[in-house]
Amino acid sequence: MSDKDTKTLSWKTHLFEKIRPDWREEIDDYEKALLLRREGRMDEKVFMETRLRRGAYGQRYDNGRRHDGTASRELPLPEREVRKGPDTLWHAPGMQRIKIPFGRLTARQLEVLADLAEEYSDGICHVTTRQDIQLHYVHIEDTPDIMRRLAAVGVTTREACGNTVRNVTACPRAGICRDAPFDVTPAAHALAFYLLGHPDTQNFGRKFKVSFSGCSEHACGLAFMHDLGIVAAVREQEGRIEEGFHVYAGGGLGPVPYQAKLLEEFLPPEELLPTAQAVGRIFARLGEKRDRSRARLKFLVDRLGIDEFRRLVKEEREGLTEDERWKDWSGAREAASEEPLKAPGEFPDPDPNSDFGRWISSNVYRQKQHGYAAVTVALPLGDITARQCRLLADIVRKYTKETLRLTVEQNIFLRWISASDLESLFHDLQSAGLAETGAETIEDVTACPGTDTCKLGIASSRGLAAELGRRLRKRGSGFDEIIGSLRIKISGCFNSCGQHHLADIGYYGTNRKVSGYSVPHFRVVLGGHWKENGSAYGLAVGAVPSRRIPETTERLLEKYRERRREGESFRDYVFRVGKTTITKDLEDLLTVPPHDVDPSFYVDWADAREFTIGDLGHGECAGDVVSAVDFGLAEAERIVFDAQVTLDSGDFRKAGKLAYRAMITTARALLRLPLPDIGTNPDEIVREFRSHFIEPGRFNLNFAKYLIGFHEAAGETSTPEHAHQRIEEAQLLIEAAHRAHQDHLEREAAAKRRPVTKGAS
Amino acid sequence: MPNDDTLIGIIPTKLGVRLFPGETFEWKSEVLIPLFHEWIRRGIPEGIPIDVADYSHLPEGPVTMIVGHEGDLICERQPGRSSLVYLLKRSTSGETRTSDALGTALERAFQCAASLEKEYPVEPRPHFNAARLEIFFNDRLNAPNTAEFYETIEPAVQNAFVSYPGLGILAIGRVENDPRERLTVSVESVNHSQISLDAL
Numbered sequence: 001m002s003d004k005d006t007k008t009l010s011w012k013t014h015l016f017e018k019i020r021p022d023w024r025e026e027i028d029d030y031e032k033a034l035l036l037r038r039e040g041r042m043d044e045k046v047f048m049e050t051r052l053r054r055g056a057y058g059q060r061y062d063n064g065r066r067h068d069g070t071a072s073r074e075l076p077l078p079e080r081e082v083r084k085g086p087d088t089l090w091h092a093p094g095m096q097r098i099k100i101p102f103g104r105l106t107a108r109q110l111e112v113l114a115d116l117a118e119e120y121s122d123g124i125c126h127v128t129t130r131q132d133i134q135l136h137y138v139h140i141e142d143t144p145d146i147m148r149r150l151a152a153v154g155v156t157t158r159e160a161c162g163n164t165v166r167n168v169t170a171c172p173r174a175g176i177c178r179d180a181p182f183d184v185t186p187a188a189h190a191l192a193f194y195l196l197g198h199p200d201t202q203n204f205g206r207k208f209k210v211s212f213s214g215c216s217e218h219a220c221g222l223a224f225m226h227d228l229g230i231v232a233a234v235r236e237q238e239g240r241i242e243e244g245f246h247v248y249a250g251g252g253l254g255p256v257p258y259q260a261k262l263l264e265e266f267l268p269p270e271e272l273l274p275t276a277q278a279v280g281r282i283f284a285r286l287g288e289k290r291d292r293s294r295a296r297l298k299f300l301v302d303r304l305g306i307d308e309f310r311r312l313v314k315e316e317r318e319g320l321t322e323d324e325r326w327k328d329w330s331g332a333r334e335a336a337s338e339e340p341l342k343a344p345g346e347f348p349d350p351d352p353n354s355d356f357g358r359w360i361s362s363n364v365y366r367q368k369q370h371g372y373a374a375v376t377v378a379l380p381l382g383d384i385t386a387r388q389c390r391l392l393a394d395i396v397r398k399y400t401k402e403t404l405r406l407t408v409e410q411n412i413f414l415r416w417i418s419a420s421d422l423e424s425l426f427h428d429l430q431s432a433g434l435a436e437t438g439a440e441t442i443e444d445v446t447a448c449p450g451t452d453t454c455k456l457g458i459a460s461s462r463g464l465a466a467e468l469g470r471r472l473r474k475r476g477s478g479f480d481e482i483i484g485s486l487r488i489k490i491s492g493c494f495n496s497c498g499q500h501h502l503a504d505i506g507y508y509g510t511n512r513k514v515s516g517y518s519v520p521h522f523r524v525v526l527g528g529h530w531k532e533n534g535s536a537y538g539l540a541v542g543a544v545p546s547r548r549i550p551e552t553t554e555r556l557l558e559k560y561r562e563r564r565r566e567g568e569s570f571r572d573y574v575f576r577v578g579k580t581t582i583t584k585d586l587e588d589l590l591t592v593p594p595h596d597v598d599p600s601f602y603v604d605w606a607d608a609r610e611f612t613i614g615d616l617g618h619g620e621c622a623g624d625v626v627s628a629v630d631f632g633l634a635e636a637e638r639i640v641f642d643a644q645v646t647l648d649s650g651d652f653r654k655a656g657k658l659a660y661r662a663m664i665t666t667a668r669a670l671l672r673l674p675l676p677d678i679g680t681n682p683d684e685i686v687r688e689f690r691s692h693f694i695e696p697g698r699f700n701l702n703f704a705k706y707l708i709g710f711h712e713a714a715g716e717t718s719t720p721e722h723a724h725q726r727i728e729e730a731q732l733l734i735e736a737a738h739r740a741h742q743d744h745l746e747r748e749a750a751a752k753r754r755p756v757t758k759g760a761s
Numbered sequence: 762m763p764n765d766d767t768l769i770g771i772i773p774t775k776l777g778v779r780l781f782p783g784e785t786f787e788w789k790s791e792v793l794i795p796l797f798h799e800w801i802r803r804g805i806p807e808g809i810p811i812d813v814a815d816y817s818h819l820p821e822g823p824v825t826m827i828v829g830h831e832g833d834l835i836c837e838r839q840p841g842r843s844s845l846v847y848l849l850k851r852s853t854s855g856e857t858r859t860s861d862a863l864g865t866a867l868e869r870a871f872q873c874a875a876s877l878e879k880e881y882p883v884e885p886r887p888h889f890n891a892a893r894l895e896i897f898f899n900d901r902l903n904a905p906n907t908a909e910f911y912e913t914i915e916p917a918v919q920n921a922f923v924s925y926p927g928l929g930i931l932a933i934g935r936v937e938n939d940p941r942e943r944l945t946v947s948v949e950s951v952n953h954s955q956i957s958l959d960a961l
């Protein structure tokens with residue numbers, strides 16, 4: 001394709017050759033969905049789930065209202081009647097989440113992220129607690145180009161949000177860790193790309209999170225808080241060491257945290273993909289779909305019990321058709337392989353009180369490979385500027401073969417640094433403003449986006465984290481090792497995206513009414529177990545006014561220092577002294593002075609407006625479930641759109657073929673009701689459609705005839721008029737399918753309302 | 762007579778203007794946050810201001826900004842200097858020429874800078890010097906950071922300054938930056954080393 005005659009160049013044309021054809025087609029389809037929605041030809045809920053599945057998420061104030069400190073006001077955005085989801089204005093800024101499987105990035109990808117941050121966002125890349133990158137303040141119409149530019153460097157945003165398998169995370173130390181029996185990266189790669197877009201993962205009631213950990217002792221993979229937590233394991237069989245996995249299912253944080261249960265004590269590698277697929281199928285089939293607050297896998301596992309769940313998974317696994325990808329991980333192994341750029345070196349021995357010495361002790365990890373180190377680049381609140389991304393890309397190229405990973409603690413991890421390069425690396429990072437010390441210590445506070453950008457945020461988690469970080473860094477070297485190694489994690493609400501349940505000191509945002517005013521508070525959750533894969537959650541104590549959290553933190557640390565027994569961990573201390581004592585310790589900090597005495601209590605961190613929860617929106621995670629039928633019909637609609645464009649461009653034969661494809665897609669969408677696994681063979685689809693819909697009278701025969709007739713003609717058209725007619729018929733068939741679907745839902749609801757007769761089966 | 766710039770084929774509305782508030786001046790987010798919330802209430806800057814974003818925890822880049830629909834106003838900290846950027850992201854005012862879009866961005870940048878000079882509530886206050894500023898193009902596809910493209914766009918830049926005779930004769934040149942950065946143009950008054958905003 002050529003750009004020559006275009007006055008304005010487009011990324012679509014420019015990157016045509018650089019994007020994998022299947023990814024290119026997916027993005028083009030997504031762009032068509034945008035057009036259809038803009039013209040009101042796609043249902044807003046279906047569009048919302050469509051964009052969520054491409055990582056295009058809502059953001060605070062996207063309902064077009066914002067409290068400006070005195071009143072809630074309408075944002076004067078243009079075309080307020082155009083929506084990108086229920087109560088979500090088309091022109092309101094949104095967030096683009098970019099899925100980075102197990103956090104692995106290349107220097108080139110980092111550069112592209114920098115460009116995107118500058119051109120479409122606010123110049124910042126934000127690293128999330130699930131090894132994703134988020135860009136904020138993005139316009140929906142820019143999202144297809146963002147996706148193209150990412151796809152051209154091998155990154156897809158597919159299934160970054162929505163009711164899908166979210167980013168597969170893994171320990172950033174995989175492959176270099178001194179404690180892991182083997183590298184989980186190839187397994188994480190194989191599973192992430194196997195589940196991506198897999199038909200069995202498209203019909204969930206909620207999101208599904210998978211994580212890999214290299215060992216049971218450390219926290220890196222946080223296996224216990226995942227829907228599917230996978231931990232590397234080895235066993236000896238007849239004198240041979242075998243590699244495999246402990247598999248846990250049904251964990252999750254959120255308002256009701258659950259620890260995952262052991263699903264498989266030892267799963268051989270070749271069983272990993274089919275087992276995960278079987279879990280997905282069970283979740284899609286039996287997981288809750290209507291009550292979204294109970295729709296995560298953890299509730300299903302809890303309801304069935306892990307033994308019954310295991311039995312169902314095994315049964316499902318047995319029925320799966322063999323797939324060569326289950327055993328053949330050669331592609332994943334190759335893609336995941338890493339090597340150093342330089343020869344191993346000697347570790348330096350700096351003055352521990354120098355900047356370099358402090359950085360070495362907090363940010364440098366000795367790899368299991370002799371003479372190599374991995375370095376944590378600590379990012380304040382997970383943020384890095386576009387310019388810093390480029391500088392980091394240069395640094396990564398200078399010292400490594402582009403071996404870097406994002407971490408769940410919102411940092412960047414550089415691997416395979418020759419130990420003798422550490423000093424020079426430190427200086428390079430310093431000149432890029434990236435040599436912050438105290439990585440993964442008490443100073444390195446984690447926070448979710450909170451009220452800055454999240455629609456569900458109650459209090460300012462980032463504002464508080466920035467304030468705490470500043471104060472703790474000032475004290476930095478004053479902490480002993482025990483205090484220094486504690487973790488603070490903050491969420492803007494009970495949904496726990498900041499992973500506060502797992503922190504030694506966790507806070508989550510809440511609101512309290514004081515003399516008629518709203519006052520931002522944080523509930524204190526203490527003693528979560530970050531180690532051993534996040535194996536235990538913390539104890540909730542009182543809610544403290546947000547302004548007093550820095551003092552609360554000081555007090556908690558002081559009391560711990562005072563009362564700690566020899567070798568006692570913070571968690572053991574918290575559970576020994578108990579909630580009553582700790583609440584008493586904090587008693588004087590729970591009060592809020594009257595508004596006229598100290599109005600600062602009524603304003604959140606990094607804000608100046610009087611606090612309100614009036615800006616709270618609806619989380620898009622908790623929207624309606626869009627069924628496989630809705631998606632199928634939306635796809636058919638897109639194909640009809642394509643058919644019309646093709647006919648307008650003069651290719652009537654191709655247009656006719658597309659109209660035929662739209663009809664088959666329509667029939668297949670409806671068939672997902674009785675036959676969730678229906679294939680794509682048109683003969684089979686038409687045959688099954690006859691027996692499930694036409695013969696029992698569940699589809700208007702007048703419209704069904706269009707499908708039957710065109711199928712008999714094998715989708716051939718002889719004139720442009722003929723093609724035009726078929727396109728019209730395809731559109732009518734889609735309308736009829738929507739009605740048939742509606743009838744089905746009503747029949748189903750009526751059946752549920754009918755009283756059960758005794759003895760009926 | 763400057764060339765007509767409608768034919769150069771770039772999306773004209775994605776560009777920024779960078780002004781400098783004094784050699785040693787440093788932005789304070791605790792001052793900017795309340796001020797910017799107040800500005801949003803008053804509809805400043807033009808172009809539908811939406812929210813305040815604060816990145817003062819970072820060692821460089823945006824300190825505090827107003828994110829808007831048509832454009833963002835950014836108080837930023839770059840190595841060794843502070844600056845104020847008005848970034849025009851899209852336009853609903855119908856600009857079809859680069860010079861028109863640049864005109865809009867310049868006008869909004871100067872307006873905001875003047876308001877900051879007046880309303881910044883603590884000392885030291887920013888004092889902008891209009892004799893030296895930068896323009897950058899926020900579109901790597903249509904406005905690549907190359908010498909060739911700079912040659913094409915330069916007349917449009919010249920054209921945008923016709924409405925600012927107070928700046929005198931201008932020296933306009935491409936900034937030799939990292940080629941991965943955005944195309945940046947420096948604009949300096951030949952006649953004056955210092956021009957206050959009132960003189961525009």
Ligand code: SF4
Pocket residue numbers: 448449450451454455456457458461491492493494495496497498
């Ligand atoms: S924890 Fe709450 S405020 Fe934070 S990102 Fe999640 S939903 Fe938003």
